[in-house]
Amino acid sequence: MSARLDGRVALVTGASRGIGAAIARRLAGHGAQVAVHHRRGAEDARAVLATLEGEGHFLVAGDLGDPESARGVVEATVDHYGRLDVLVNNAGVFVQHPPLSTDWDAWVATWNDTLGANLLGPAHTSYWAARHLGEGGRIVNIGSRGAYRGEPNAPAYGAAKAGLHQLTQSLAVALAPRGISVLGIAPGFVETAMARPHLQGAAGDAVRAQSPFDRVATVDEVAYWVLCACMPDAAFASGAIIDVNGASYLRS
Template sequence: MTPGQSTRFTDKVAVVTGGSRGIGAAVATRLAAEGAVVAIGYRGNQEAAEQLLATLPAGRAIAVRADVADPDQTAALIEQAVTEFGRLDVLASCAGIEHFGTLESLTPGEFDRVFAVNTRGQLFAVQHAAAHMREGGRIVLTSSVSASRAVFGHTLYAASKAAVESMVLNLSAELGQRGITINAIAPGGTATDMATEHGASYQHPQLRDVLSMAQWLSVHGALGRLAEPEEIAAGYAFLASDDAAYMTGRTLQIDGGFF
């Protein structure tokens, strides 16, 4: 989207967790392009965060190191955004980690780490963000199409994302009493560094040495390709805007017609 094409988020303040790379960076860019002031949370890649900041309007974005696995760091991110910009209107929770592993290989440590980031991290991001939101606040979490599809070795990750969809459904009733909406995006395969590293693992094990990733996508997706991060970000922008004022408790799948 060309900056200035839409002004849906003029005078709005947004926090984007996991905002330095991939879908999170695209979300931060999209919200800023539509007028938002943005606080970008990142866990470790300071260079990527600073590079993103350099592309956003001067004085209208900050980057704050925050590992969402630690709720105190998430609270500090949100507090800094409110202190810096005076309010909070949008939370886009994009931080997450991937995981593949067979049942026999799973460990309690892996379970704790995946759920700490993908599930607990998002829950407490909501808790801290909602405490600062007024009526009209918008919260958008991140699930995955994996929450509703069977993939070999993906049980732990899929479970962590399915829990997010349940949180969104149930929190909608509670937050709705305050005029705050909460929804989730469930992305399909997206052209990010995570897809580069793990994309082949989504194929059936017997097909991984037979079909290239492009061939596999061509027969399992209506559009036959990965999404661009900007295409997924458009969904976050919709749910964060007044255009989605009557939508809450729902998970929107953006998967290119995957089957």
């Protein structure tokens, strides 16, 4: 893609590995200065930072399940750069908790942790980012195909991602008068640590066969669409949720 993001500051949450790391690399490769966010993976995040093209990238930490910490991540980025142009809400957790075989304490804890990281975190970072993003500003939320198909073994995940898609659309309307666009990306399975347990053996073959391409997405294929969503010409696509699932699930 020849369009560039020079002079723009992007905060990418959960950029210590997986899809977030690929997004950070894509955005930096197109000229953005990137705040690489992590929670526990400081060493991984430092390694990602070291691979980014260009100058002036920044490391920022915080548990997005904690509202004040979510606020702190945005504010630390703005304090460092003096501006914010792009927020990518990518951080998330996937924990299995089948309703019929999960004990009560684990059920409650998983709902709280999953909604905290996957839905409330993005809501709170967006709240603070909206106070700093200007005309042309962008919020990109990493949702999931699971929001549409359901997640029988991880219902909190499916519910959180459905909520995140709806948050995307609500904020698209609410923030448009400020010139801020809000888009979502809904990947199917992607080759990362989060998906790895589901991609082994016969079960993995079945997952790949969900797509007529007979494979799952690479992190770079997801990062490509995040880059597109961040480009100035994508502003009017605000409110769109872009499927990146290899035609494994089609919705009209």
